[in-house]
Amino acid sequence: MASWWEKITAWLTGNTAKETATAAVPLQGYASDLTYFQELFRHAPDFTVREFRLGVDGTKMAALYLRSLADEARIAAEVILPLSGITALVDPTPRGAGVNTVRNRLACGTITEVDTRDDALNRLLLGEAIVLTEGLKAALAVDARAYRGRSLTPPEIETTVFGPKLAFVEDCELNLSLVRQQIRTPALRIETFTLGKRNPRRLLMLYIDGLATEDTVTQLRSKLESIDVSGLLQTNYLTSLLGVTPWSPFPQAMQTERPDRVSGNLLEGRIALLLDGSPEALILPMGFSDLFQSPVDYYDHYLLTTLQRALRALAFLIATTLPALYVAIITYNYEVLPTDLLFAVATARAGIPFPPVIESVLMVVLVDILQEGTLRIPSKIGQTVGVVGGIVLGQAVILARLVSPLLVIVIAFSVICSFAAPDYRLVGLTRLLRYVLMVAAGAISGIGIGAVWTAILIHMASLEVLGVAYLRPFAPLRLSSLSDFVFRKPYHGLSSQTQRIQGE
């Protein structure tokens, strides 16, 4: 994306963005292109050029690749060895004839003709080998990428008792094969994009033709095509680039490390994005209720799943609002408590020097810092810190009469509830809302809680992701779609899954 200074200078000089953009330079010929790439990668020790000549006419050829990304053994066996067997190019004069001769001899699966230097460079950086031939203006890009990532492992965040035990890794192709293993249909459409000008990354857009709506696919495609960034490292970057409301703290795209979750959502008419180098897939469009769904929902009994979903929603409400309710009731609205409970609360709070709002915020800050600390501590001593922080510190603050025991129960319960969410990003959102609600309750009692929740509802009602309402299927209400949101009907009772997304 152009910086503000570039924009100002472009405006002052009268150059539009299109005019300042450099045009793609076509390949210039063997010698010129070879020198260009050698010059470009003169500081890259992994840049390799394998030059050789054809047997009879002595035509020069070269295979260019980055050793760190490409598989040298494959290049030797599938590119250099077969090409060495060509005695001469049949007829280099008519355009394409020579290229076809070379292409026909290559033993690779994916071969692409490349016309411009930019395209060749992008492919080189993605791990492909570029074959230059003397006398030809076009080059061939050969997919000989090496996989140098970790092996497949079970999911670490979205763990389940039942179901597949494989998670995505950093390689896009491998991730695609994991999805393919579950979606075996020719209707699975895969579109490839290269994102990032300085640091190109391959992105795959997956959807099932006939299930995903054409409108949603077109919208997402145009959004992806319009992304203008220097580089993308993780799918998280994409969420803010694709989000309709980037400033919103509410997650607007599902992020998952599970291929089965991607497959399930593809079958529901959604679109998945796989980015090379990222072990998570993005799924769009999503709604707020999707944050409460877990892959395990489909591996358990439907009654149990329905109960679990209700508990998750209740846990979210408790996690965000319970500390704020404590503040509001203790500070302003103690009349709502029955007399016996009121006496118990008053006894517990006797001698506490802080007002409830300060007491609560202090306690939540303490727990949040403890949580942040344990996240970054090596796992072997993490448990110890958890015990010291949770039990020892908790006991100490009560004995020192800094907070009431009732508040410790409220905060501890609220924090535990926040982890009931299947989507980890909901944990962060819960923490954020908890602070806002507590401060609002401390300022103007329960009216503050009501006002904040009203603002949240208005915000969620105004959100749309790729034209789909964020609050669906509650607003707009789709009774048929509720069968797999609040409740989970048995499989034979589930309505057409695609209705859920296409309904709007």
Next chain:
Amino acid sequence: MHTRVCVTGFQHGMLIVGALIANGIFSLPRVAAEEAGRSAWVAVAGAGFAVLLVALLSNRLASLFPGEDPAGWSTKLMGPLLGRIWLLLYLVKSCFFTILTMRIFAAIITNRMLTHTPSTVFATIILVLSVLATLAGISGLARFAEVSVMLWLPLLTLLAVPLLGGHLYHLRPVFGDADISGFLAGAKAAAYSYAGFDILLFSYPHLQKPRESIRAVLWSVGLVTAVYTLTTVAGIAFFGLDHLTRLLVPTLVMLSIAETSVIERFDSLALFMWIGMVVVTSGTQLYMGTRLIQGLLPRASFKRTAVFLGSFLLIASWGETPLRELIALADLFGTFDLSFVTLSAVILLPLGLLAARGRRLG
């Protein structure tokens, strides 16, 4: 005007319910009983029926101008001068309703809960939230109304507690003892509680299936009438006529009667949550006001106009007004509102039909 088809029939109905139910319900049993005595509930039900007829007329009027709300069709129908005068009157009505809605709720909170906090603080909060709701556009507003009504309306089931705990002899004779003038006075007093249904004129052009509008109008006005009637019956049955007429906001007092082992009084909790419904009502009025300004000044930007109108209303209504005066003002406003919407529908509908016939022939 470019209209985006984005409102479902159910949302259309929920917008009407949300626009109707806000503050009026708190004082309705008293204001109706003061005029109609034990016939108050019949008067409230009768007022609901009258409102339903006007709503159906308004719906027919809206159907004559597909894709356009009053901001678009008023000048076409009445000419530039009359159309603008009508828009201006409509705008004043919407602004006044917004002010009353936020002021009454703010005064109730100051009166019953946070006595040391100026009501302007709460009025400001409601107005800010209303502006936010308006900025979400008709689709966002419709979704917000849908969720709010589904979340908060069930709170009214708490009214079953005083209804069950009431005394039947307070309700005898069943249809009350008021004569026709008392009955009409009771219906007139209930008019404020039914103000706001004309949002249907503004959401109709955005309906995905316009034919669903009539059904939405029927069930939404019917639902509100049922809730109001039951509230009035509960008020009379529980307090008796004499006691009821001495209470400023009897519905809130009734809510405080419901009791469980964990929560002793529900009125405070009800007020916490009812803010959502109040924002739906004031948000719909602010939306209407914004669109009406756009009808007067077609080049005005929607978002800036909404923010400007919200700020103007806040400054214009700054200060403290006693709750009793506000409720008295609301009763007067209710009569004006119902008269304005009824007259508009009765006069403009034949004009609209003639215009539509002219369009068909020519």
